[in-house]
Structure formats: C-alpha cells, structure tokens
Amino acid sequence: MLGKYKSFISKIICISVIFLNHSCSKSEDKIDEKENASVSFVENSLPGGELSSQAGIARILVESQSIEWQITIGDVIEGKEFISSVSPADGGSTDSNEKETQIVSVRYNANSSLYINKQELILSSLDGTIKETIVLSQESILADAIQISLNTNSIYQTISGFGAANGIWGSYLNPSEMELALGMGDDALGLSIFRVRLPSDKNSWAGLVDIIKDANSRGVTVLASPWSPPAAWKTNNSTNGGKGVDGGARLLKEHYQDFANYINEYIEYMASNGAKVDVVSIQNEPDYEVDYEGCEYSVDEMHDFVKNYAGVITGARVVAAESFNTKHSYTDAILNDADAVNNIDIVGGHIYGSGLEPYPLVATKGKELWMTEHLLNLGSGGNPENWTEATGQDVIWDETMDMLNEIHTAMTYNWNAYIWWYARRFYSFLGDGLNGTTPGEILKRGYAMSQYSKFIRPGYVRINATSSSSDVKITAYKGDNKVVYVALNTGNSSYRLVVDNLGSSDTAQSYETSLNKNRESVILQEENGQFNMLIEGKSIMTVVMDME
Structure with missing residues (x-):
C-alpha cells in the first residue's frame, strides 16, 4: 500500500499541508510587466492538520492582485483520490491593482480505509508564470x-464445496452462465458443486449430458437428485407428490428394486456419454407432501430402501435423505444400522424452518454432512409482492447477510457442503430478468456466496x-x-x-x-x-x- 499505516494508539494529528514549488515572491513574479501582480493561498486559511475521514468541505482563501488564476486537482501522493471538486475553480482580474481575496470551497469524499490520503491542489496564474502546489491530507478512519x-494445527472437517442448482424444470444454464457460476475467472463465482435433476422420464436424460460435461470439465462435483420415480411405480400413478391425495404419493414396495436399478442406469447412461455424476440422492424431500413433482417416504420406508436396495448403486456416491429440514429420524436409523450405513456416503438435508444444527453421529460413522438446498427470498414464494424491482438493495442485503450467517454456522457445525437452490434466479446468484434483475448479471448474493466458494476449494480443511x-x-x-x-x-x-x-x-x-x-x-x-x-x-x- 502507498500509505503508511496510521497508529491507532497515538492521538497526535500531524500538520500535513506541504508547500511545493512555492513561487509567489513579489520580487520574482511579474505579470504583464506589472510589478505587483501576485497570487497565492492565504497560509493561515489552510487546514492546520489532517482533514476529517468523513466527507466534508474545506474552505481556503486565495489572495490575488492584477492577475487571473485557476485551481486544479492534482496527483494522489498517498492512498486514494479524495478531493472531488473545487468551487470556484478560477478567479482574479488583470484590470485592477487592488488585492482581492476569494473563498474557495474544496469538497472531499469520506475515507473509509485504514490509510491516510494525500492529494495535491494546484494554484496557477493563467499566463503560467506563477504556480503554487499544496498537499491536503485526510485522516484514516478510526476503528476499534x-x-x-x-x-493451523487444530483441524476440523474437510470441505466438499459450495454450490447451487441448475434449472430443475425450466431452462438450464447457458454456457456463459455456467462460466459465471462455476468458473474461476476474475468475474466468476467459483461454485464447486452443481445440483441437477434426476428425471423420472428417461427421455429427459439426454438433455442433461452437455451441462453435466461442462461441470465435469471445470472439476465441479455433480449431485443428481430425483424428485420422483416413474409414475407407474407410485401409489398415485403420477409424478406429482401426495398433497391432497388419499394415501399420498409413495414408491410401491414392489418397485424398490426397479427404482434402485433406475438410479444406477442413470449414472451408467451419463458415463457412457462422457458425463460423470459424482453423487446421487435417493429422493428430494421425502417428508414433504407437494402438488408438483414429488414422492414421500416414511422413516421406515427410507431405511428399508437404503438398507436392502441402495447397495446396487455404483459409480457414484449416495446421499440420503434430503429431508425438508434435516430430520435426524430419517438418517439415524440408517447410520445406526450396520448394513444400511454401508450403502450411503453422505447425509444430506435441507434447512427450511429448522435443521441447521450439529449432527456428530454423521462424522462418527465416517460420513459427510451436506446442506443440499435452501433459499431465502423475502417470503415471495407465498407473496410475490414481497420482492419487486422496487425492493431496496438494503433490504436484499440484510437477507443476504442471513444467508452468509447460515453458511458460517454450517461450517462451525462441521457441515462439509452448502448448496443453495437455483444458481440463476432473481433472489439467487445470477439474474433471470425478473424483479429488476438482468439476465446473466452477477447479483449481490452471488458475490456474497463467492466469498466462500471462490476461495475455499474442495479438499480444504477448516482450522x-x-x-x-x-x-x-x-x-x-x-x-x-x-x-x-x-x-x-x-x-x-x-x-x-x-x-x-x-x-x-x-x-x-x-x-x-x-x-x-x-x-x-x-x-x-x-x-x-x-x-x-x-x-x-x-x-x-x-x-x-x-x-x-
């Protein structure tokens, strides 16, 4: 840094107005053959010390006689530019031999850094025969x-990554959005986990090949989550969930093996097309009845599926149970079963309403703990008017701080990964063109997330x-x-x-x-x-x- 760090113990403020090339000697400066032509800053009007770190105005006197003059903002000597304007920036007269005094207002911006700012202010005659340079100095901010x-010798969990989801039912991220979300360039967010859908219709598999390959090429971990098994294997004969349906929407017991094979077939299909799926889930939110794509499992049903059928899944790590708010009941039974525990690698869960808490049993059993979905959007899912293009950035930032606090807490609770919902959404990391956002633009929440994702890479260890x-x-x-x-x-x-x-x-x-x-x-x-x-x-x- 150009500026020398200012001691926060010392309360002494040093005078820092410096005269450079001062040339207002009456015997040396002559204007249009007038012996008395002169211009200079009035010394006792100059700041007696450093200007405040807060924005303000310094008033300086300029005295002139028989001469026209101008003031220009000069170079930065230390720190950053802080003088914003001078008014008036010119004055004086060649028509009178009387001395004139002009008040000049120097506006300056706040200094929010730990370093002092120094910048030149230059007074010169229009004919170029007189030039006087002073340096104004601004104090650094005072902060506790x-x-x-x-x-570094006290270590905790290994980090698997920070991520977000592809478009699940709508359009997928385009190549430029993939670069912004998953890339490591100067403008990118560096997400290291990419969540995609494991479709219930095989005809939809091919459409995911290229985007998974794109993620693979960047070394990004791909997590595939099913929202529903094929409709024919469910109690309601529909891919929709069981909200409002008698008996709900469950995977029929006689099709447990079929669905385990289906997941395995998805992994193999992607691999045969050059697309690697790193992690697969059994079911998204098995404890939450919905009227869109979904499927419910009881605690016993999830335990049964993992213990007796998930063992056939190969080629990818397995995560369970992705419950709505990380209900331990869904995974305690699995973790405490000597057979079932061998069929999963990761305990995953969402944190809607609750669920963000320590879960030491997971690490005890040698498994990872992932937060696989959450979002915050000012409650606009229930009331779209809560978030509009007129919503203040301060309101959005306050909620973004809530997201950051979640991530911090998850890390201190030894979670290995944090995965947000959509990467591209007006309340997410990239704009989608809605609610005042621009498609493909990195949003404030994206920059915030990248404070973790871009710099804490997979394999790093928390200390x-x-x-x-x-x-x-x-x-x-x-x-x-x-x-x-x-x-x-x-x-x-x-x-x-x-x-x-x-x-x-x-x-x-x-x-x-x-x-x-x-x-x-x-x-x-x-x-x-x-x-x-x-x-x-x-x-x-x-x-x-x-x-x-």
Missing part, C-alpha cells in the same frame, strides 16, 4: 481493533479460528499451500482486523462484499508481522495468505 487468532468480538464471526481454512479466513461482520460498525502473518509472503489479499462493494480486492502489506485491514459494518471479508 479486533484480534483474529488462527491455529481453529477465534475473534475477540462477538460482532465479527470467523472461520478459517487451509489447503493448496494457503490459509484462508472469512470474517463476517454482523454489527453496524467498521472494525480494524489484526491477524498474525502465517504465510511466507509479506503481502496478503483481501476481498470484501457489502451493500456497496462487490468482492472488492485489496493487497495487504505486512507490518510488524501482522496484517491490518478494515472491515465495514454488515459485510463479509475473505483474506488469503500464501504459505509457500
């Missing part, structure tokens, strides 16, 4: 310090991390010779984060998303073995330190 402590403030929540990870920590500031105030440099470089990279920032990047410079960075209120920051 929070100590972040990391312990111990603590914060000295309850406002700032911390998780940290290591992998690929990097240490990555994510700070979620749930408070309204900005803070200065202080963390020891655990890496081999004297620089680190921070990325921040807030109401006004979209994964904004800053290179951090080590000072006395530590990195200092400013995190805004209600924002998320990811810091990457190289260990090589």
Whole structure:
C-alpha cells in the first residue's frame, strides 16, 4: 500500500499541508510587466492538520492582485483520490491593482480505509508564470481493533464445496452462465458443486449430458437428485407428490428394486456419454407432501430402501435423505444400522424452518454432512409482492447477510457442503430478468456466496479460528499451500482486523462484499508481522495468505 499505516494508539494529528514549488515572491513574479501582480493561498486559511475521514468541505482563501488564476486537482501522493471538486475553480482580474481575496470551497469524499490520503491542489496564474502546489491530507478512519487468532494445527472437517442448482424444470444454464457460476475467472463465482435433476422420464436424460460435461470439465462435483420415480411405480400413478391425495404419493414396495436399478442406469447412461455424476440422492424431500413433482417416504420406508436396495448403486456416491429440514429420524436409523450405513456416503438435508444444527453421529460413522438446498427470498414464494424491482438493495442485503450467517454456522457445525437452490434466479446468484434483475448479471448474493466458494476449494480443511468480538464471526481454512479466513461482520460498525502473518509472503489479499462493494480486492502489506485491514459494518471479508 502507498500509505503508511496510521497508529491507532497515538492521538497526535500531524500538520500535513506541504508547500511545493512555492513561487509567489513579489520580487520574482511579474505579470504583464506589472510589478505587483501576485497570487497565492492565504497560509493561515489552510487546514492546520489532517482533514476529517468523513466527507466534508474545506474552505481556503486565495489572495490575488492584477492577475487571473485557476485551481486544479492534482496527483494522489498517498492512498486514494479524495478531493472531488473545487468551487470556484478560477478567479482574479488583470484590470485592477487592488488585492482581492476569494473563498474557495474544496469538497472531499469520506475515507473509509485504514490509510491516510494525500492529494495535491494546484494554484496557477493563467499566463503560467506563477504556480503554487499544496498537499491536503485526510485522516484514516478510526476503528476499534479486533484480534483474529488462527491455529493451523487444530483441524476440523474437510470441505466438499459450495454450490447451487441448475434449472430443475425450466431452462438450464447457458454456457456463459455456467462460466459465471462455476468458473474461476476474475468475474466468476467459483461454485464447486452443481445440483441437477434426476428425471423420472428417461427421455429427459439426454438433455442433461452437455451441462453435466461442462461441470465435469471445470472439476465441479455433480449431485443428481430425483424428485420422483416413474409414475407407474407410485401409489398415485403420477409424478406429482401426495398433497391432497388419499394415501399420498409413495414408491410401491414392489418397485424398490426397479427404482434402485433406475438410479444406477442413470449414472451408467451419463458415463457412457462422457458425463460423470459424482453423487446421487435417493429422493428430494421425502417428508414433504407437494402438488408438483414429488414422492414421500416414511422413516421406515427410507431405511428399508437404503438398507436392502441402495447397495446396487455404483459409480457414484449416495446421499440420503434430503429431508425438508434435516430430520435426524430419517438418517439415524440408517447410520445406526450396520448394513444400511454401508450403502450411503453422505447425509444430506435441507434447512427450511429448522435443521441447521450439529449432527456428530454423521462424522462418527465416517460420513459427510451436506446442506443440499435452501433459499431465502423475502417470503415471495407465498407473496410475490414481497420482492419487486422496487425492493431496496438494503433490504436484499440484510437477507443476504442471513444467508452468509447460515453458511458460517454450517461450517462451525462441521457441515462439509452448502448448496443453495437455483444458481440463476432473481433472489439467487445470477439474474433471470425478473424483479429488476438482468439476465446473466452477477447479483449481490452471488458475490456474497463467492466469498466462500471462490476461495475455499474442495479438499480444504477448516482450522481453529477465534475473534475477540462477538460482532465479527470467523472461520478459517487451509489447503493448496494457503490459509484462508472469512470474517463476517454482523454489527453496524467498521472494525480494524489484526491477524498474525502465517504465510511466507509479506503481502496478503483481501476481498470484501457489502451493500456497496462487490468482492472488492485489496493487497495487504505486512507490518510488524501482522496484517491490518478494515472491515465495514454488515459485510463479509475473505483474506488469503500464501504459505509457500
């Protein structure tokens, strides 16, 4: 960084108005052969110290005689540009020998960084014979310090990834949307898990081949979830769920083996076409009766299917039971059965209404724990008027902070993966053209999700991390010779984060998303073995330190 870090202990404000090339000596400056022509800033009107970190106006006097002048905004000496305008920007006269004094208003923007800003202001005569340059200095923001402590030797779960779903019944993501969602380019989100539908109609399988291959080419894990078995194998003879149907909509016992074979056939079909399915589910939300595509299983039925039939599924890992709010009853029976537990690899669940809590039995049995679906959309599923193109960005950001808090909590509870609902939706990561969004545009919620997905890659391990403030929540990870920590500031105030440099470089990279920032990047410079960075209120920051 250009600016030298300003001590937060010292309360001394140094005068930082500097005169450069000051040339207003009456004996040396002559204008149109007038001995008394002159122009200069009035010294006692100049700021006596650093300007406030808040936006404001500095008023400076310009004294002139027999000369016309102008003021221009000059170069940045340290930090960032902060002078926004000067008014008036010119003045003076050659028609009078009387001295004139003009008040000049210098507007400046707020400084929200930990570093002082310094910028030139240049006063010059229009004939070019006089030039005076001063440097205005602006203080850095004052923020309470929070100590972040990391312990790379204290490890927890391995991360499988962060993801979202393809279009399930509507159109699939197009190639450019796939690049934005799953790519690792500068503008991409880096999602590492891609959830697709396992259709109940074999005629729909072919349409998924190319998009699965696209995900494969990026090293992204593909999860396929069925919403329903084929209609002929169900009690209601329909792919729809059992809402309002006597007896519900269940897979007939005599077709358990058929459906296990069907799942296996789907995996084999994709593989034969060069598309790899990494993980398959038994059923999406078996505990939730719906009037669209769905199928219900009781706890006993799910246990029976997994124990006695799911063993034939090969070529992909198996997840169960994807219940509506991760009901442990659906998977406790499986995990505690010596035979059934061998037929699954992952316990998956959704967190609608509840379900986000520790589940230590999963790790005890050597399985992974995935959150495979959730969404937040201001309740617009029940009332579409809740979210319109007029909805304020501050309202949307507050709910996005709820999503980020969910992810943080899932990580601290040792969940291995977090998968959002649709990747492309007005309340998701990419715009769909509805409710004020632009198709294919990365939305604020996408940038927020990428604070995890882009920097915490599959195979990274969570490490111990603590914060000295309850406002700032911390998780940290290591992998690929990097240490990555994510700070979620749930408070309204900005803070200065202080963390020891655990890496081999004297620089680190921070990325921040807030109401006004979209994964904004800053290179951090080590000072006395530590990195200092400013995190805004209600924002998320990811810091990457190289260990090589």
